Amino acid sequence: MYKVSEFSEMTGLSKETLRYYAEVKLLEPAYIDPKNHYRYYDDGSFFLAVLLGKLRRFGFTIQEMISVMEDESFAHLEELIQQKKRNIQMQMEDLQLKLEEMREFLESGKEEEG
Structure with missing residues (x-):
């Protein structure tokens, strides 16, 4: 499990971007600590984060990115x-x-x- 700061560094996505992606249900943390509400990401989140970073660089809108994520086959x-x-x-x-x-x-x- 990776803290937000570690995950941000690994993926190149800012903490603010990760927070926003979680808000819009684009990339949700793998675990949120119920006591301190810290968010944690796992290795499975890494591929999605890298993909989202690429899509954003390619000019995809948030809605287009959500559409891609909802289509789990990526057809x-x-x-x-x-x-x-x-x-x-x-x-x-x-x-x-x-x-x-x-x-x-x-x-x-x-x-x-x-």
Whole structure:
């Protein structure tokens, strides 16, 4: 069993994030001491915490993460990640077009000066 501070260090999730994930029933502690209310996590929680950290980095919303956790088979996880990839690709293409427009705009300004 790991105290919250140890588990936070192991997983890279802040104590506040772990507390919030417990509140929304995304990642609940394996044990809560009834006397002092300290929360403890176990090895089984580690995989889920790492997965949640990855999903958050991939841009998953809390609701999407809850959906993944509720689907214990993770059947739709690959599909959701593929959709996130497509969205990021579209955003990158859009940003690339904006960069090109900016470059052209700046170039046209230099031509008018000269």
